[in-house]
Amino acid sequence: MNKNTENQFDAIIVGAGVVGCSIARELSRFKVRIAVLEKESDVGWGSSCRNSGVIHAGFNNQPGTLMAKYCEEGNQLFHSIAQELDVLFKKTGKLVVAKNNSEIAGLKKLKKQGERNGVKNLDIIDEQEIRKLEPNVRGVAALLSPETAITSPYLYTIALAENALKNGVHFYLNTEVENIEKKSSGEFVLKTQNKQFITDYLINSTGVYCDKIARMAGIDRYRIYPCRGEYYVLDKNASSLMNHLIYPVPHIEEGGLGIHLTPTVDGNVLIGPSNEYIDTNKRNNYAVTMEVLSKLCKEAQKFLPAISPKYFIRNYAGIRSKQTPPSQGGYRDYVIEESEEVPNMINLIGIESPGLTAAYPIAKEVVAMIDKKEKLSTNPDFNPYRKGILRFEEQDEETKRKLVEQDPDYGEVICRCEQVTKREILQAIDNPLGARSLISIKYRSRAMMGRCQGGYCQTRIMELLKEKYNYKWDDFLLRGSESYMLTGNRSNGEPAL
Amino acid sequence: MINKDVVIIGGGAAGLAAAVACRDKGIEDILIIERESALGGILKQCIHDGFGLIKFQHSYTGPEYAQKYVDQVEKQEIAYLLDSMVIDITSQKVLTVVNKSGLKKYKAKSIILAMGCRERTRGAIGIPGTRPTGIYTAGVAQNLINIHNYMIGKEVVILGSGDIGLIMARRLMLEGATIKMVLELLPYGSGLPRNFNQCLSDFDIPLYLNHTVVDIKGNKRVEAITMAEVDHNGKVILSTCQEVPCDTLLLSVGLIPENELSKMAGIQLDSLTGGALVDEYGQSTVKGIFACGNVLQVHDIVDNVSLEAEHIACGVEKYLSSFLKPKNDIAIEIGEGLRYVLPQRIQYLDDTVFSFRVKKPGKKKQIVFKNDNRIIKEKSFIRVNPAEMIRIKLTSSELSDIKHLKVELN
Ligand SMILES: Cc1cc2nc3c(=O)[nH]c(=O)nc-3n(C[C@H](O)[C@H](O)[C@H](O)COP(=O)(O)OP(=O)(O)OC[C@H]3O[C@@H](n4cnc5c(N)ncnc54)[C@H](O)[C@@H]3O)c2cc1C
Ligand SMILES: Cc1cc2nc3c(=O)[nH]c(=O)nc-3n(C[C@H](O)[C@H](O)[C@H](O)COP(=O)(O)OP(=O)(O)OC[C@H]3O[C@@H](n4cnc5c(N)ncnc54)[C@H](O)[C@@H]3O)c2cc1C
Numbered sequence: 001m002n003k004n005t006e007n008q009f010d011a012i013i014v015g016a017g018v019v020g021c022s023i024a025r026e027l028s029r030f031k032v033r034i035a036v037l038e039k040e041s042d043v044g045w046g047s048s049c050r051n052s053g054v055i056h057a058g059f060n061n062q063p064g065t066l067m068a069k070y071c072e073e074g075n076q077l078f079h080s081i082a083q084e085l086d087v088l089f090k091k092t093g094k095l096v097v098a099k100n101n102s103e104i105a106g107l108k109k110l111k112k113q114g115e116r117n118g119v120k121n122l123d124i125i126d127e128q129e130i131r132k133l134e135p136n137v138r139g140v141a142a143l144l145s146p147e148t149a150i151t152s153p154y155l156y157t158i159a160l161a162e163n164a165l166k167n168g169v170h171f172y173l174n175t176e177v178e179n180i181e182k183k184s185s186g187e188f189v190l191k192t193q194n195k196q197f198i199t200d201y202l203i204n205s206t207g208v209y210c211d212k213i214a215r216m217a218g219i220d221r222y223r224i225y226p227c228r229g230e231y232y233v234l235d236k237n238a239s240s241l242m243n244h245l246i247y248p249v250p251h252i253e254e255g256g257l258g259i260h261l262t263p264t265v266d267g268n269v270l271i272g273p274s275n276e277y278i279d280t281n282k283r284n285n286y287a288v289t290m291e292v293l294s295k296l297c298k299e300a301q302k303f304l305p306a307i308s309p310k311y312f313i314r315n316y317a318g319i320r321s322k323q324t325p326p327s328q329g330g331y332r333d334y335v336i337e338e339s340e341e342v343p344n345m346i347n348l349i350g351i352e353s354p355g356l357t358a359a360y361p362i363a364k365e366v367v368a369m370i371d372k373k374e375k376l377s378t379n380p381d382f383n384p385y386r387k388g389i390l391r392f393e394e395q396d397e398e399t400k401r402k403l404v405e406q407d408p409d410y411g412e413v414i415c416r417c418e419q420v421t422k423r424e425i426l427q428a429i430d431n432p433l434g435a436r437s438l439i440s441i442k443y444r445s446r447a448m449m450g451r452c453q454g455g456y457c458q459t460r461i462m463e464l465l466k467e468k469y470n471y472k473w474d475d476f477l478l479r480g481s482e483s484y485m486l487t488g489n490r491s492n493g494e495p496a497l
Numbered sequence: 498m499i500n501k502d503v504v505i506i507g508g509g510a511a512g513l514a515a516a517v518a519c520r521d522k523g524i525e526d527i528l529i530i531e532r533e534s535a536l537g538g539i540l541k542q543c544i545h546d547g548f549g550l551i552k553f554q555h556s557y558t559g560p561e562y563a564q565k566y567v568d569q570v571e572k573q574e575i576a577y578l579l580d581s582m583v584i585d586i587t588s589q590k591v592l593t594v595v596n597k598s599g600l601k602k603y604k605a606k607s608i609i610l611a612m613g614c615r616e617r618t619r620g621a622i623g624i625p626g627t628r629p630t631g632i633y634t635a636g637v638a639q640n641l642i643n644i645h646n647y648m649i650g651k652e653v654v655i656l657g658s659g660d661i662g663l664i665m666a667r668r669l670m671l672e673g674a675t676i677k678m679v680l681e682l683l684p685y686g687s688g689l690p691r692n693f694n695q696c697l698s699d700f701d702i703p704l705y706l707n708h709t710v711v712d713i714k715g716n717k718r719v720e721a722i723t724m725a726e727v728d729h730n731g732k733v734i735l736s737t738c739q740e741v742p743c744d745t746l747l748l749s750v751g752l753i754p755e756n757e758l759s760k761m762a763g764i765q766l767d768s769l770t771g772g773a774l775v776d777e778y779g780q781s782t783v784k785g786i787f788a789c790g791n792v793l794q795v796h797d798i799v800d801n802v803s804l805e806a807e808h809i810a811c812g813v814e815k816y817l818s819s820f821l822k823p824k825n826d827i828a829i830e831i832g833e834g835l836r837y838v839l840p841q842r843i844q845y846l847d848d849t850v851f852s853f854r855v856k857k858p859g860k861k862k863q864i865v866f867k868n869d870n871r872i873i874k875e876k877s878f879i880r881v882n883p884a885e886m887i888r889i890k891l892t893s894s895e896l897s898d899i900k901h902l903k904v905e906l907n
Contacts, residue, residue, distance in 0.1 A: 233620065290625045290711055290733070314620030316628065397593070401600040408597035413532065413582040417757075453618040459640050473647055478630035483717040485630045486641070487744070488648040490672055 009035045009170070011370065012190060012199040014177050014213055015206035016043035018153065019351055021160035022363035023203055028167035030367070030376035035197060036161070036169060037190065039176035041480030042435035042443075044157030046207045048356065049443065050286065050318030052231075052262045052270060054245060055089070056354040057147040059114025059122060060257060065333040068117045070358035070365075075119075075147055077360055085159035086388040087151060088265040094148035094245035095130065097139035097303055106249040107143045114145070121146045136241050136306050148245055152265050153356050154443045155388065162432050163386040167379065171433055172197075174481065180216040182342060188217070201370060202345040208283045208321040210349050217342050222335070222349045226283045227320040229256065229273025230292045234311040235451050236267045241306050248303070254329060256320075257353070259299040261307070266418075266446065271300045271307065273318060277326040288315045313451050323350040334358070336365055346370075389427045389444060393419035414464070415457040417450020425461060429469070436469075439479045502526035503813060504592055504605040506583050506758065509538020511790020512611035513566035514803040518810030519609075520573045524817065528603070529570070529577035530594055536570065536577065537563035538613055539636070539791075540799065542643045545664055547691070551800035562799060586762045588783045607785045607813050610759055610773065611806070614791040616661075617751040624656075626713025629720075635661040635749040639668070648672060650745025654722050655679040656710050660688040660797060660884075662749020667696040669747075676700070677743055680708040680724055682731060685858050688749075689797055689884050710746065711738060719744050752795045762786060769837035770794045777840045777849040778812020778821065779805070787813055794839055794852065797886055801852070804888075808850060821845070832867075832905025834859075836883065846896045852888045855881045855906055863907045864889060868899040881906070 011027060013020045016038035024036050040046075058072035082089035098104050104124075111122045123144045125133075130142050165171055172195075179191035180202070190197040204213045211222040248258035256275035263269055274292045278285055293315060300307045323332035335349035346366055351358070370376065392400060392410055403410040409423035428444035429436065438461070441447065447461060448454035462485075465471040476485040503519055505512045508531030516529050535541060540548070543559030550556055557565075570577065581596035592603040616634040633641075633649055639661060641647045653674050655662050658681040666676045679697060684706050686693055697704055705724070711733055712723035726737040754772040756764075765774045765782040772793040773781040780787050789806040796802045815821040823844035829851075831838050838853045855862075862881045866874040866889075873895050881887070896902075 232623070284716060285627075286716075287627045287712075287714075288625050293623050293625055309623070312621055312623055313618070315623060397600070400595070404595060404597075404599050411595050411597040411599065412580065413584070413595060416532070416582070419584060451621075452615045453620055455616050455618065455634055455637055458637060459645060462641075463645070479717065481717075483630045486647045486649055487651050490642055490646040490648050 007195060007197050009033045009197065009199040011201040011203060012037060012188070012197055013203040013205055014190070015046070015204070015209070016157075016161060016171065017046045017048040017205060017207050018044065018157045018160065018356055018359040019207070019348055019362060020203070020205035021157050021164060022359040023205060023366050024164035024169045025160045025167070026360070026363040026367045027370070028164050028169050029379055029382045030371070031379050032376060034164075034169045035172060035199070036164070037172050037175045037177055037192065037197065039174070041174050041437055041477075042440045043161040043171070043173075043433065044154045044443075045479075047318050047321070048157045049154040050316055051153055051353070051356055052260070052273065053150050053153045053264055053356070054262060054354075055149040055151055056357045057094070057114065057119045057145045058117045058354070059110050059119045059143075059145065060250060061117065061331075061354070063113060063116040066336065067331070067333055067354065067358065070334070070361040071354040072118045073361040074354070074357040074359065075149070078149065078151070078357070081360060082151065082156075084384045085156070085163055085386045087156045087159045089149055089151045090265055091147070091149040092244055092263060093144065093146040094247060095134065095137070096143040096145070096247045096249055097130070097137060098141045098249055099139055099302060101140055103249040104141050107141060110143055110249075119145070119147060134242055134244060134246070137246055137303050138305065139303060150245070150263060150265050156356075158433070158444065159386055159388060163384070165432055166386065167382050173433065173435060177213065177216070180213070182217065186344065188345070200344060203366060204345065204347045205351070207351065208319050210321060210347065214347050214349070217345055219339050219342055219345075219347065222347065223323065223325070224280070224350065225277055225322045225325050226280060227275060227277045227322045228285070228317050229275060229320060230288045230296065230317040231270050231272030231315060232293070232296050232312050233314040233316070234269040234271065234307070235313050238269045238307070238311040239263055239267045241304060242269070246303050259296060261300055261304060266449075268313075269311070271296045277322075278319070283319060286317045286319065288317050314453060320352040321350055322352055334362070336362060338369060389424050391446070392421045392424060414460050415445070415447035415450065417452050417456070418446040420445050420447040420457070422464070425464060426468070429465065437477045437480050437483070438485070498591070498602045498604050501528050501603055501605045502817060503528070503607050503609060504603055505529045505609040505611055506586075506592075507531065507538065507611035507613055507790070507792070508533075508536040508577060509611060509613050509790060510540055510563065510566070510799050510802045511613070511792070511806045512538070512609065513563065513570060514806035515609045515611060515789055515810050516575050517566060517569045517573065518807040519813055520575055522810055522814040524814060527575050529575065530581050530583055530592075531577060531579050532582040534580050536567050536579070542636075542639050543664075544643050545668070548799050551798065552803055559799070566803075583758060586758050588763045590785055607787065607816055609809065609813065610781075610786065610788040610792050611790045612755045612758060612792045614752040614754045614795055616748070617753055619748060622750055624710055624713060626722075627716055629713070629715040629718050631715070631719035631745045632713070633745065633747055635659070635665045635747050638665055638747055642668060642672065648674070650674055652677060652743040653745040653747055654710070654724075654741055654743045655747045655749060657681065657748055657750035658686040658688050658693075658704065659749035659751065660692050662747060663688045663692040663696040665747060665749070666702050667700055670700050670702070674745075676702045677741060678702070678724075679704045680710060681706050682709045682727060683707070684729075687884055690882065709733065713746065714740075719746055722746055752791065754792045754795065756792060759788070759792070767837070767841055770839065774841045775839065777843045777845060777847065778815070779809035779840070780812055780816070780821070785816055794837070794886075797884060801886060801888060804850075805852075827899065827902050830901065830903040832903050834862075834906030835904060838904050843896065843902065847893050848890060849896065850888055850890045851904065852886055853904065854883050854886055856883065858882045859906070865905050865907055866891065867903045867905070868901055873899065873902075
């Protein structure tokens with residue numbers, strides 16, 4: 001493949017979620033000119049930053065499905081990818097807890113299903129063993145899955161993107177694909193607001209918008225029904241209440257795994273997600289609702305009575321790209337295909353949970369599909385390694401001392417709750433993808449993510465942006481274009497009372 | 498390891514007053530550690546007046562009030578570190594401090610906690626809706642406007658009627674913003690009466706009691722909020738939902754003492770105040786570690802912070818000269834009508850100032866101190882208000898032969 005003019009590519013990936021970024025990174029092992037187009041001002045702002053962050057073991061999915069296959073493979077692959085990309089990954093293990101005897105049958109079924117899917121080390125434990133592992137958790141029996149792990153989904157997505165970038169992939173943020181044309185030569189022309197792109201291969205990894213992109217290319221058979229899941233984020237002080245992920249026995253017809261408790265790699269706890277279909281015309285409606293918020297805490301208390309509102313620090317919602325309509329519920333398997341009517345366009349449809357876990361095997365599959373047709377030649381310069389931002393707070397005291405000696409910016413703590421230093425914030429601001437919204441800085445550094453939610457550090461970070469990067473009032477954006485944090489400079493007129 | 502007699506964490510009103518009082522008592526070896534680049538704490542951004550009416554019978558602005566203490570600190574050559582964050586303390590009173598020049602350890606004979614408080618956020622109270630920009634806590638807004646000279650919004654709704662919210666209503670109005678309303682969940686305001694008069698009434702800003710925000714709209718910047726009335730149980734009355742277009746939501750929904758360091762030292766906290774559990778000298782459950790100011794209990798008036806800090810300096814001095822010997826150990830019982838009482842226990846039976854807040858507003862009330870059924874002290878109030886901290890002193894003779902102590906509101 002040999003495209004080289006500025007807007008011409010061998011392959012264009014639309015959508016920079018965890019799936020798109022995995023494909024970009026995996027495809028960059030080969031000599032291919034690749035671009036990723038993303039409508040938001042950073043990668044991972046769709047479902048990939050709004051989920052539970054669980055690397056599932058693979059016992060929830062029906063044997064024989066792509067979901068089951070890629071989930072199990074993704075789980076086993078994750079350790080080495082996380083190491084290459086310097087991404088936090090903790091194998092905390094999971095308990096699916098039966099609240100009463102009637103749910104035990106469900107546990108056995110899950111175990112059997114998991115074993116058929118190739119999941120290792122599953123075990124059913126009794127009440128006493130639950131108590132030993134989780135003194136605060138109530139239940140009569142549980143399925144213990146030691147292979148279940150957690151990661152930071154947004155940092156993983158960022159890491160994939162940064163590594164892809166280093167290996168030559170071009171990223172275009174703030175670039176929404178509005179129209180797709182297939183020329184008689186077979187090439188695709190993608191129209192965005194300011195630019196046109198031309199490509200031989202087109203990969204549609206737009207998550208909850210995947211049916212819309214397919215339709216732009218003339219494929220009308222996919223339907224996505226957005227289904228929202230809301231969460232509470234709990235203070236790190238709650239992390240001492242549990243060690244494992246704590247899940248209820250799922251009811252398949254609900255199409256979710258039930259409201260669960262998930263520790264995060266940073267030491268917080270998540271309660272959620274709920275499961276509500278929303279208007280298909282409002283797929284970016286990430287609102288949380290009064291009804292669900294009040295339900296979340298009650299559900300969590302059924303397993304862990306010690307959970308209380310005093311631990312709440314934030315809430316959020318993610319949107320599942322379901323292929324099953326509300327009337328049907330449940331799951332439909334992933335569709336990963338090059339459609340006959342539009343050759344060279346690969347559609348990834350309905351990549352809902354366990355999509356974070358499955359993203360990498362999915363990427364391998366997509367690359368294999370292209371390789372089969374093109375016989376790709378390997379990129380001799382491919383470098384699988386990427387370094388993240390070193391976290392001051394996580395170092396031992398001796399290392400901290402040395403870090404400050406080497407670089408005084410480590411001696412300036414900007415975010416008090418998460419102990420994030422000026423050095424880390426500057427690295428976050430100078431990120432390789434060039435994403436400069438406050439949320440981009442937040443995800444990369446953890447500043448503003450603690451219990452005071454930026455009350456202390458937000459103004460300090462703004463000051464830093466002003467000093468170092470000459471930000472004017474209208475440069476301060478929370479989450480990309482139009483999300484102005486300020487409305488002007490203060491007038492010089494009235495003196496303060 | 499650097500040895501110090503007294504290390505004070507935080508150079509706000511509390512830390513400064515404690516430092517000056519310690520020096521007045523003859524303590525030489527004092528160090529104030531402050532993470533910001535200037536002393537003064539939260540007062541630096543409180544550019545309105547009304548500070549100092551009790552201590553100085555004069556109305557100063559926040560920075561002026563702070564400067565009086567900063568001048569004393571300078572004059573008395575009390576040592577302080579700026580841009581320095583205490584990141585750890587132990588029950589052995591070893592402090593880990595980081596700043597640009599390195600990571601250092603201090604061993605103190607005594608520590609005074611004066612770290613102030615943080616604001617309760619949207620996430621903590623779980624306001625539903627989207628998460629656009631334009632939602633600020635009142636203190637952050639105050640900082641952006643008064644320190645950084647930015648404007649934060651044009652059409653503002655304020656949730657919560659705490660003092661900072663009221664002050665900011667006026668401040669934003671003077672800067673040309675429209676304040677649509679102040680919403681308060683409770684049937685009464687939670688700020689000081691004078692602030693309702695001077696900041697809302699004088700500017701015709703409507704206050705809706707028994708109201709809250711049940712939804713936020715807008716994906717990028719706030720576009721509207723939905724307000725609703727609540728019933729006497731605080732439950733939302735759905736039929737009263739009403740959308741209010743605005744670009745900014747300001748929150749003044751409470752302050753939380755900042756006690757993360759205290760927890761590291763193993764200090765026991767009082768769930769009612771959110772601060773340390775202390776004796777009459779402000780000494781925590783870890784001997785030699787004292788607390789004052791907003792880290793101990795959220796204050797409404799800075800003068801009381803100074804008074805509290807000066808008082809605990811007496812305890813620090815006694816502690817350092819080993820005169821702090823418990824005579825008794827009496828846990829104070831909180832009776833009807835009171836939200837909390839400080840100190841939570843008394844041990845020395847010296848003159849003691851008790852501070853507390855009532856649960857709800859009332860008229861013609863008495864605060865009564867009792868030893869079993871014997872009334873030790875009684876004080877009448879024409880009106881009481883949860884927004885106003887009450888301070889009452891009991892002398893050592895009044896406390897001399899008590900076995901129990903209960904405080905109640907009648
Ligand atoms: C509530 C919830 C919980 C979950 N929990 C887990 C879990 O614990 N473990 C797990 O393995 N999986 C979980 N998942 C699933 C997982 O989050 C998703 O499968 C995964 O993030 C999907 O990634 P994606 O890249 O396909 O989609 P997305 O991350 O949504 O990425 C799609 C991207 O395409 C962009 N885009 C859309 N349209 C256009 C356009 N026209 N032009 C340019 N760009 C466009 C979007 O902005 C977005 O960035 C969960 C999902 C949800 C909703
Ligand atoms: C926003 C706001 C507005 C107010 N408005 C009024 C008013 O109008 N009138 C009135 O009378 N009172 C007002 N008050 C009350 C009064 O001013 C305060 O109660 C008083 O200033 C509190 O003093 P403090 O020293 O306890 O806390 P602060 O002033 O908050 O000082 C604490 C200091 O400790 C430092 N610190 C914290 N942790 C560390 C650490 N780990 N290492 C190093 N340093 C640390 C902080 O940087 C800060 O400087 C207001 C309070 C607030 C919060």
